[in-house]
Amino acid sequence: MKALIVDDERLARNELRRLLAVHPEVQIAGEARDGMEAARLLRETRAELVFLDIQMPEQNGFEFLASLDEVPLVIFTTAYDEYALKAFEVSAIDYLLKPVTPERLAAALVKFRRMPEEPSPASRNRIFVKHGERCWFVTLGDIALLESEGNYTRLYFAGSRPLVQRSLNLEERLDPAVFFRASRKHIVNLEKIASIHGSLSGGLTLRLKEGMEVDMSRRQAQKFKDVMSL
Secondary structure (H helix, E strand, O other), rough: OOEEEOOOOOHHHHHHHHHHHOOOOEEEEEOOOOOHHHHHHHHHHOOOOOOOOOOOOOHHHHHHOOOOOOOOOOEEEEHHHHHHHHHHHHHEEOOOEEOOOHHHHHHHHHHHHHOOOOOOOOOOEEEEEEEEEEEEEEHHHHOOOEEEEOOOEEEEEEOOOOOEOOOOOHHHHHOOOEEEEOOOOEEEEHHHHEEEEEOOOOOOOEEEEEOOEEEEEEHHHHHHEEEEOO
8 A cells, every 4th residue: 555654754754654654555655744745646546545643834634624525534643632532523544643563563564454445546526624623534425515605615414514615617537426516606416316396497306315305407407307307
């Protein structure tokens, strides 16, 4: 597996490299001191795994992940215990408190190896979402609804509805067999639809499993019927 080490402290990077030397299955593809350098290395190496420090200058680890279009698998490494709960909220593979011990590193790598294989090293199927102090790794297929709000997009998934600083150009990354543009403001996950209701104007109202409702014009309703073979 190819891995990156992202930490602003040279001694910390060297120590992690030393500990990883006894794990020949891990190929260290590069090291980065900050998010900008890490993003470049990710594009160049297509690393499968990132050992990521949280507290870094200019851009912390969460902000770095939120800036990426393609999100790698992550093991957090940090001296800041206060971040532990947040790290687990975002479903990282593991959280290693510095100084990292050989035993904890080995356990984290076991967790990584047990994860199912993804279609690409940095999967296009996931995004990292940060809203205030809350963070999530989100599989695109778990999103029930995307709602445009100016230059932002509100995502609806698993009872959460964060507003992210992305426009609906996320559409180009969505599976057209799963997602349908219901209106200028809404893209719905067809697999999350609970019921469909007609209107006197010839349009449709979609009720999603999480309770949201989306209205479609007659024109979009016809496209929807064609897609769904109704």
